Structures are given as structure tokens and as C-alpha cells.
Amino acid sequence: MNVGIGLPIGDPATLLTWARRADAGPFSTLGLLDRLVYDNPEPLVALAVLAGATHRVRLQTEVLLAPLRDTALLAKQAATLDRMTGGRLVLGLGIGGRADDHQAAGVDLRTRGRRLDEQMAVLRRLWSGEPYGDGVGPIGPAPARTGGPEVLFGGFRPAALERVARWGDGFLAAAPPSWAGTLFDTVRTSWTAHGRTGVPRLVAQVNVALGPDEVIEDARTNMHAYYDFTGTPDRMVSGLLTTPTSVRDAIRAYEDLGADEVMLYCYGTDPAQVDRLAEVV
Numbered sequence: 001m002n003v004g005i006g007l008p009i010g011d012p013a014t015l016l017t018w019a020r021r022a023d024a025g026p027f028s029t030l031g032l033l034d035r036l037v038y039d040n041p042e043p044l045v046a047l048a049v050l051a052g053a054t055h056r057v058r059l060q061t062e063v064l065l066a067p068l069r070d071t072a073l074l075a076k077q078a079a080t081l082d083r084m085t086g087g088r089l090v091l092g093l094g095i096g097g098r099a100d101d102h103q104a105a106g107v108d109l110r111t112r113g114r115r116l117d118e119q120m121a122v123l124r125r126l127w128s129g130e131p132y133g134d135g136v137g138p139i140g141p142a143p144a145r146t147g148g149p150e151v152l153f154g155g156f157r158p159a160a161l162e163r164v165a166r167w168g169d170g171f172l173a174a175a176p177p178s179w180a181g182t183l184f185d186t187v188r189t190s191w192t193a194h195g196r197t198g199v200p201r202l203v204a205q206v207n208v209a210l211g212p213d214e215v216i217e218d219a220r221t222n223m224h225a226y227y228d229f230t231g232t233p234d235r236m237v238s239g240l241l242t243t244p245t246s247v248r249d250a251i252r253a254y255e256d257l258g259a260d261e262v263m264l265y266c267y268g269t270d271p272a273q274v275d276r277l278a279e280v281v
Contacts, residue, residue, distance in 0.1 A: 001255045003281045004029030005274060006265030009040035010222050014271055016053050021274040023054040026281050031062040031263050036101040044077050051085045059085060062172055062263060063094035063154040067112040068105040071119045072139055075126040079143040087144035092172050094154040098229055113159055120167040124148060152203060161186050165194035170201030176239060177253035180204055184257055204254040205263040208241045210276040216242050219268035244280045
């Protein structure tokens with residue numbers, strides 16, 4: 001069972017410390033979320049910096065809002081990062097739901113799911129070395145992984161879950177164990193129905209904060225601000241795991257559901273949490 005660290009967005013200057021500690025510890029992956037109209041680091045740029053400070057851990061977007069981005073440029077950026085890290089990039093993708101992000105990017109919020117499907121057809125083609133089309137040649141470099149970096153899709157609705165089987169390599173479930181099991185089963189069923197061989201990689205995500213009261217309060221404050229757009233941020237904050245026992249229990253629960261990896265997402269900015277979580281893991 002792999003366990004990764006979801007990096008906090010509150011203080012980008014500390015992320016090199018987080019990354020080095022995680023790379024030296026038992027963790028498998030570093031994850032970073034994406035927003036446009038928010039005070040967070042751009043994930044592909046940030047992960048490229050962190051790639052140079054690490055040697056082993058995978059670098060994962062969870063999730064990158066692909067419809068906000070130009071498709072050809074995204075293909076080149078992802079392939080470059082995958083190639084230069086020796087295949088350590090995991091491209092978690094989603095559509096997002098914040099109107100302000102889409103307004104700033106000049107993208108229609110109502111057609112974001114359709115746009116992502118169209119993007120995936122182009123991305124897969126470009127990562128395979130084929131021409132862009134209409135007299136435009138291939139876009140390099142070739143990614144380290146044949147066919148492109150590993151792609152996970154996040155989401156909860158049927159279209160998002162089916163997208164895993166149509167275009168992806170796995171699923172990222174930002175849901176508690178009580179809900180994640182049903183999502184995993186749906187993804188597995190869709191995978192088989194689409195005639196895919198093997199099995200989808202299943203990744204769970206849970207929010208955690210370990211440390212003294214000020215660390216936990218910092219995490220709660222940051223979570224509340226991030227989820228304020230939902231209108232129910234208190235509900236999200238109430239799911240924050242703040243004890244070693246609760247974190248261990250969650251990891252065990254996801255493992256029992258068949259998850260391949262659990263991402264422990266941190267909203268508190270204290271890098272010492274990496275060492276505390278390493279003791280739990």
C-alpha cells in the first residue's frame with residue numbers, strides 16, 4: 001500500500017522543504033491541487049521545481065483543471081516534465097466547478113466535460129508522436145512513458161467515472177471510505193465494460209493535520225477558505241483527521257477497499273507534519 005503526501009498551498013516557499021523530507025521518507029508521491037483564481041502555486045511549475053529537489057517520489061497533480069488550459073501546450077508541458085523526471089509525473093485531471101476559474105481562462109463552464117474529452121483525444125495522439133493535424137506536425141518531446149504520463153481522473157459523477165475507462169489509467173477518489181468503495185466499484189465495472197485489460201489504479205485522498213493545536217487550527221483555517229465556495233465549508237473541515245489513530249484507520253480502510261495508494265492531503269503549512277506522518281505510516 002503506497003502512501004503519498006498532498007502538499008499545502010498556503011506557503012509555496014516551504015514546499016522544497018516538504019518535498020525533500022517526503023523524498024527521504026516512506027512516501028510514494030507528492031501531490032498538488034489546482035485553481036486559477038486563488039492564492040496557490042501553479043501546479044506544473046511548482047512540481048517542476050520540486051522535481052529538481054527530489055529523486056524518487058512521483059509528482060502528481062490532484063487534480064489539474066485541464067479545460068482551463070490550451071491543449072497543445074499542456075501536452076508539451078506534461079511530456080517535458082515526464083521526460084525530465086524519468087517518468088515520475090502522474091497527471092491527475094478534472095474539470096473543476098468554480099465559475100471564476102473558467103471566466104478568467106475564457107472557457108465555457110457548461111461545456112467543460114466535453115472539452116476535457118476532446119482534449120484527451122488530442123493529448124493521447126500527441127503523446128504517441130502523431131502530428132497535431134491540419135498540416136501541423138508532431139509536438140515533442142516524447143514522454144518517458146510510452147503513450148504519455150499516467151493519467152488519473154478525479155470526480156464523482158457518472159461521466160467522470162466513465163472517463164477513467166475511456167481515457168485514463170486510474171481514478172483519484174477524494175472521498176471518505178464510506179463513499180469511496182462505491183466509486184471504486186463503479187470505476188471497475190466501467191473498466192471491464194469498455195474492454196480494458198488489467199485493472200485501473202485506484203488512489204484515495206484524505207485530509208489530515210498532525211501536530212500541536214496551532215498546526216491543526218492552521219489547517220482548518222486554510223481548508224475553510226478553500227472550500228468556502230461550496231457554501232458548506234464547515235462540513236468539509238469536519239472530516240479533517242487530526243490524530244495518528246484516525247489516520248492509520250483511514251489508510252487501513254482504503255486498503256481494505258482495494259486502493260493502491262492513499263494521498264494524505266495537508267492544508268497546514270508546518271513541514272514537520274511530514275515527519276509526524278512518516279511515524280504513522
